[in-house]
Amino acid sequence: MFSWCTDPDTLEGLAWLSCYLTTGKHMAFYRSFGTVMVLLLVTAPVALAFGFAGAMAARSHFAPLSWLGKGYTAVVRGVPDIAFFLFFVIALDQGIEYLRHRIKCPDWSEPIRQGNDFVVCPAAKMPLSTAPQWVHETYGFALAVITFAIVFGAFAANVLYGGMRAVPRAQMETAEAYGMSRRQAFWRILVPQMWVYALPGLGNLWMILIKATPLLFLLGVEDIVYWARELGGSKTSAFTYPHPDWRLYYFLALLAFYLLLTRVSEILLDRLMARLTHGQATSGGKSTDKGLAI
Amino acid sequence: MKKLVLTAAALVMSAGMALAGSHATTVRMGTEGAYPPYNFINDAGEVDGFERELGDELCKRAGLTCEWVTNDWDSIIPNLVSGNYDTIIAGMSITPERDEVIDFTQEYIPGSPSAYVALSDDVDTTGGVIAAQTATIQAGYVADSGATLVEFATADETIAAVRNGEADAVLADKDFLAPIVAESGGELKFVGEDVVIGGGVGMGVRESDTELKAKFNAAIQSMKDDGSLNALIKKWFGEDAQTF
Numbered sequence: 358m359f360s361w362c363t364d365p366d367t368l369e370g371l372a373w374l375s376c377y378l379t380t381g382k383h384m385a386f387y388r389s390f391g392t393v394m395v396l397l398l399v400t401a402p403v404a405l406a407f408g409f410a411g412a413m414a415a416r417s418h419f420a421p422l423s424w425l426g427k428g429y430t431a432v433v434r435g436v437p438d439i440a441f442f443l444f445f446v447i448a449l450d451q452g453i454e455y456l457r458h459r460i461k462c463p464d465w466s467e468p469i470r471q472g473n474d475f476v477v478c479p480a481a482k483m484p485l486s487t488a489p490q491w492v493h494e495t496y497g498f499a500l501a502v503i504t505f506a507i508v509f510g511a512f513a514a515n516v517l518y519g520g521m522r523a524v525p526r527a528q529m530e531t532a533e534a535y536g537m538s539r540r541q542a543f544w545r546i547l548v549p550q551m552w553v554y555a556l557p558g559l560g561n562l563w564m565i566l567i568k569a570t571p572l573l574f575l576l577g578v579e580d581i582v583y584w585a586r587e588l589g590g591s592k593t594s595a596f597t598y599p600h601p602d603w604r605l606y607y608f609l610a611l612l613a614f615y616l617l618l619t620r621v622s623e624i625l626l627d628r629l630m631a632r633l634t635h636g637q638a639t640s641g642g643k644s645t646d647k648g649l650a651i
Numbered sequence: 652m653k654k655l656v657l658t659a660a661a662l663v664m665s666a667g668m669a670l671a672g673s674h675a676t677t678v679r680m681g682t683e684g685a686y687p688p689y690n691f692i693n694d695a696g697e698v699d700g701f702e703r704e705l706g707d708e709l710c711k712r713a714g715l716t717c718e719w720v721t722n723d724w725d726s727i728i729p730n731l732v733s734g735n736y737d738t739i740i741a742g743m744s745i746t747p748e749r750d751e752v753i754d755f756t757q758e759y760i761p762g763s764p765s766a767y768v769a770l771s772d773d774v775d776t777t778g779g780v781i782a783a784q785t786a787t788i789q790a791g792y793v794a795d796s797g798a799t800l801v802e803f804a805t806a807d808e809t810i811a812a813v814r815n816g817e818a819d820a821v822l823a824d825k826d827f828l829a830p831i832v833a834e835s836g837g838e839l840k841f842v843g844e845d846v847v848i849g850g851g852v853g854m855g856v857r858e859s860d861t862e863l864k865a866k867f868n869a870a871i872q873s874m875k876d877d878g879s880l881n882a883l884i885k886k887w888f889g890e891d892a893q894t895f
Binding site: 384385447472594595599604 | 676677678679684685687688691692693694695696697700716718720721722723729730732733734735737752753805807808810811814830831834857858859
């Protein structure tokens with residue numbers, strides 16, 4: 358990185374540290390913060406979409422759809438996250454490869470399950486084994502997003518379902534009195550008003566999602582916790598920058614990062630809540646109205 | 652947003668397909684990257700160590716294009732079996748239990764001893780608390796020896812456990828421990844007798860992958876025949892290391 362870094366053995370103090378903190382490995386560590394942020398920013402809306410679809414299905418008057426919505430939330434909320442992450446992802450990956458195998462290699466005669474082995478034709482590999490490493494990483498990341506979205510979508514569905522039920526019945530009756538159809542009343546009256554009831558629950562979910570990102574490593578994505586453990590571990594002279602066990606410092610840095618992230622989230626959520634409750638028929642909304650009146 | 656993810660997935664898929672024709676066979680080499688000097692992630696962020704050098708040479712001799720992948724030790728066999736990579740080259744000793752699930756090439760490191768390392772000489776290696784890495788032959792040995800076993804996900808954590816007093820001693824491959832003991836400034840020392848557990852170290856391949864196994868067997872044999880394997884072992888594990 359720097360010109361003086363060519364011979365690390367002779368360096369001391371700050372010069373050593375400046376070289377140490379800019380190694381390729383540390384760059385990967387810094388990039389993994391970006392990975393976590395991208396995961397959060399992509400997963401949150403996708404999970405919200407899953408949740409919204411789940412809540413709408415659960416409210417449906419068409420029984421099978423309602424069962425599907427309620428079943429989704431009940432099953433996914435009931436299964437421990439870690440089991441879901443270990444089992445579901447492998448099942449999803451093998452499911453995709455199985456389908457590709459069926460389409461791409463219809464003439465393949467060997468069985469797919471050979472003892473313990475899961476063997477599909479080379480063209481059905483997902484991603485192909487010839488693909489460069491970044492494709493494998495992107496694929497792993499996409500699997501992670503989908504898995505996170507399904508898990509957190511189930512919780513979000515429950516929160517949104519509760520939020521929809523909390524909107525006063527009189528609002529819907531008024532909408533019907535104005536001659537709105539069920540669909541119109543849902544989109545124009547219910548959905549805009551339900552957010553204020555759902556937001557505390559959704560805010561909680563966001564906080565939990567932030568803290569759940571270390572599960573990424575279970576899916577083979579090298580996240581900040583993986584790198585902190587890897588970099589902090591004691592290093593012998595087989596490495597260019599030998600040092601004793603420094604995991605404490607790396608984990609303190611992670612602690613600061615997570616605290617900062619949750620603090621910023623809290624501030625933003627509070628602002629959003631203030632905006633949503635403005636003028637609403639809730640205790641929060643009324644108190645601001647009174648505040649304005651005085 | 653859903654659409655966006657689907658588009659992204661489709662992009663990834665088509666990218667994979669476009670690259671399919673570029674080279675014929677790529678063998679993905681799975682390793683742990685946390686067991687120096689066998690394999691570790693160097694400061695540039697790349698896989699390095701004895702097995703990196705060995706694996707690259709073997710691939711060259713077998714005429715294969717190889718790509719290095721790291722995976723947690725704990726799930727290294729399941730991920731091989733489900734096809735996420737094609738070989739395990741991670742200092743894995745050949746044992747009958749593992750051989751039931753996967754296949755091994757011939758040994759590329761002869762059966763080397765394991766050793767106990769502790770802070771003081773008067774540690775009871777058969778009755779005390781002994782640290783070992785999860786799912787290693789050493790962990791199995793400690794469990795059978797009557798000592799209390801504490802397991803850790805990485806080898807580095809087992810050493811840390813001894814340093815901070817969580818365990819009385821650690822049992823691991825002597826080749827892994829030797830540089831750590833040498834550089835601890837007298838803090839850590841070998842205690843008790845060395846123990847020989849299991850056979851040599853080989854590459855793990857899927858049981859159905861007989862062709863790949865044959866290729867690597869031939870490559871390892873050619874490195875044994877011309878003495879380059881012994882030279883490599885001496886380079887990474889020191890002059891007194893056991894050779895073929």
